[in-house]
Amino acid sequence: MDRYVDKQEHFEDFNNPCFVVCPKCSECAKVSIIPGEEKGWFAPRQLVCLKCTYRDTWADSSISRLWRREGKDDHFNLPLWIQASCGKNMLFAYNKEHLKFLESYVSANLRQRSRDKEYGWSNRSSASRLPEWVKSRKNRDRVLKTIKKLWLIAGNT
Numbered sequence: 179m180d181r182y183v184d185k186q187e188h189f190e191d192f193n194n195p196c197f198v199v200c201p202k203c204s205e206c207a208k209v210s211i212i213p214g215e216e217k218g219w220f221a222p223r224q225l226v227c228l229k230c231t232y233r234d235t236w237a238d239s240s241i242s243r244l245w246r247r248e249g250k251d252d253h254f255n256l257p258l259w260i261q262a263s264c265g266k267n268m269l270f271a272y273n274k275e276h277l278k279f280l281e282s283y284v285s286a287n288l289r290q291r292s293r294d295k296e297y298g299w300s301n302r303s304s305a306s307r308l309p310e311w312v313k314s315r316k317n318r319d320r321v322l323k324t325i326k327k328l329w330l331i332a333g334n335t
């Protein structure tokens with residue numbers, strides 16, 4: 179029997195906070211769950227620019243996921259701050275935690291199919307949402323190189 183359960187909780191952690199391009203000044207803005215609100219994908223968010231005075235809030239009931247959005251965030255639909263081209267694709271991350279996940283996933287590609295005794299399939303939940311070109315072993319070196327670039331971009335977030 180397959181005990182695989184798609185819990186999603188890891189992925190939710192990844193998008194809070196998330197860093198986007200400020201629509202007013204094009205600098206880095208932070209999107210995070212409004213303090214005091216319950217966590218979760220649909221939790222109300224606030225956008226606060228780290229450079230100018232721009233602020234916004236989000237409270238809605240429909241969102242779509244990262245890789246379907248071409249590098250935009252899930253709530254405000256703004257370009258993610260941490261992104262870079264990787265061949266003919268774009269690679270992006272919500273924040274450093276997400277980047278760390280990407281990096282360990284891609285560099286540990288071989289472990290992908292073995293079930294971790296302690297964590298079960300929990301990591302697969304987030305991994306299953308990655309596009310094929312990220313998971314493909316033949317792109318591994320290129321993706322890791324791009325991840326290095328992303329770390330520089332993520333630098334002061």
Ligand SMILES: [Zn+2]
Nearest residue numbers: 200203227230
């Ligand atoms: Zn701004």
